[in-house]
Amino acid sequence: MKNLLILGAGTSGTMMANHLVSKLPKSEWQISIVDQYKTHYYQPGFLFLPFDIYTTKQVKKNGKKFIPKGVNYVQEEIELIRPEANEVDLKNGQTMAYDVLIIATGSKIVPEEIEGMSGPEWHKSIFDFYTYEGAKALRNKLREWEGGKLVVHITEMPIKCPVAPLEFAFLADSYFKNKGMRDKVDITFVTPLGGAFTKPRATKTLHYLLEEKAIKEVTDFNIERVDYENNKIIDYADQEVSYDLLVTVPTNMGDPVIERSGLGDDLNFVPTDKATLQSQEHENIFVIGDASNIPASKAGSVAHFEAEILTENILRYIEGEPLKEEFDGHANCFIETGNGKALLIDFNYTHEPVEGTFPFPGVGPLSLLKESRTNHMGKMAFRWIYWNMLLKGINIPFVSATMNEKGKKLEEVS
Template sequence: MKNLIILGAGTAGTTMANLLQKRLKNTEWNIKIIDKNTIHYYQPGFLFLPFDLYKPKQVKKPIEQFIPSGVELIQQEIDKIEVEANEVLLTDGTKVPYDVLIIATGTDIAPQEIDGMLGEHWHQDVFDFYTYTGAKNLRDKLREWKGGELVVHIAEMPIKCPVAPLEFAFLADSFFRNKEMRDKVNITYVTPLGGAFTKPKATEALNYLLEEKGIRIVPDFNIESVDGANKKILDYGGKEVNYDLLVTVPTNMGSPVMERSGIGDDLNFVPTNKATLQTLVKDNIFAIGDATNIPASKAGSVAHFESEILTENVMRYIKDEPLKEDFDGHANCFIETGNGKALLIDFNYTHEPVTGTFPFPGVGPLRLLKESHMNHLGKLAFRWIYWNMLIKGKHIPFVSAQMSEAGKDFSNN
């Protein structure tokens, strides 16, 4: 028998387990998935937790519920990958051999990378919402907060879901208006980017929305430290931004397993071919989702699109066939803008977000780069799609792994 090992049972790893079990059932291949955690989190839901729009029970379920029959779940902590020996070493000393390895270990926040970010003020006046605990603690803070200077901050790129901090700022504006206390809150959006987003067309639309909602933007802010005692953040150029409540997206880093294994970059992301998803580490090692260093968004939709292409390439590798260079960096993201509206953006390596319709050309019903209530409903519907289709490896109708140009206006691109 041969062994295919998947590291990580998050969005990407669970999806791959489901897709590959269908393809490798009743063959000589055993599939095992390794993850120390017992809970699977719907991470897009963390955005809604602080505003009491979702309940905690709506964003978490047991991991084992989504592991298909025939796939062995090993709930142990990974020490490192022994690349030359083709083995995964667990912290209890167990060695798990593999013939093919898929790295799907994701990315986590690393607040310790910013001087002064951690301390007594962490989850008191300084919060993240990229973790379940952070989002839940921020919810408790917002329930009783009386107002002041709210700063929404990004430490550095790349981060999971690049639009999430913007969404937080927009939802905060709506939240405080609904509580009839928007006049008591100043919202400032602080980013290391030159504008609101990584793509020019989307930045133009999003900068306009920030201005319309009275949210101040501080661009090109490269944070050096957090001064918790005086409640301010400082950048390397000498700029300072004061806060009463700091909602930050700290440095995002790949798994420490990659550092211990000697295969990650400076942020522990795995060097990966951006078109095939085969790593540059060794031919029998592949990577997917947030764990890679490819220049695509670190978002659930990207992992979903990658999974279809990676499944095909793993099968081709097993059969000793040439890999397909099919992944085009496709990302599809809803951007909550508050007040029951959202934007939708669809882009890839070569095409930035533009206006148009999705998924049907000229029909929609979703509109690209335009606020609408229908887009907001699409965002909410995605939670059901995620739990019932996406991580179970079911194809989502009318949405292709590669970006379609149909229905999009590239005239000014």
């Protein structure tokens, strides 16, 4: 009996278990998945939790219910990956051997990387919304907050869901308008980038929306420290931004087990072939989702597209066939802009977010790079799709893993 071992039962790991369980012969392969946590979180929902758009029950479920029958589910912390021995050590002393390993350990926020960020004001006047605990604490704060300077801040790239901080700023504008106190709140968006987003075409559109909503924008801000005693963030050029309430996206890093195992780069992301999703150093190790260092967005849609291609490549690897160099960095992201509207962007390694329609050329029903209520409805529908289709390995109809170029005004990445 051969062993395929999946590390991590988040979005990527759970999808891969569901994709592979019906494709590998049970008489020859045992699939195991290891994760230390009982709860599976719908992480895109953390954006909505602070604004009371979603409840806590809507963003979390028991993770075991999404692991398919026939897969050995081990709930334990991973201590060490030993690729030279094809083994993984668990915290409880157990060792698991593998013939094929899938690393799906994701990424985590690391606020302690910045001086003063995780100090005594953490979850008091300084908040994150990239964790369940952070989003819930921020919800409680916003319910009672009487106004002042709200700063939405990105520490450094890459981060999970690069558009989420912008969405937070847009939703904050809408939230305080609905509470009748927008005039009491000064919103500033602070980013280390030269513009609002990583892609120039989308940046132009998003910058316009920031201006329209009277959200100030501070670019090229590379934070050095948080002065929590004087409510200021300070960058390496001694530029300062004052806040009363700081909502920050801390440094994102791969799981500490990647560092302990010597498999990662400076941010603990695993060097991965961007087209095949195979480890650059170990041919029987594959990497999916936020755990890899590929230059694609760390977002659920990307992991979904990766899973389709990685499933085929693992089957090819097992059969001794050449891997398909097929993953093109495809990302498809809704951007909430507040007031019941959203944008939709579609891009990959080589093409900027484009105008056009999605998923059907010339028909839609979703428009690209344009605000619409239909896009907002698509964003809201995604939670059902996530729990009932994506996690279960069911492909979304009419949405291809690689970017469909038909009916789009394409612009290549410079």
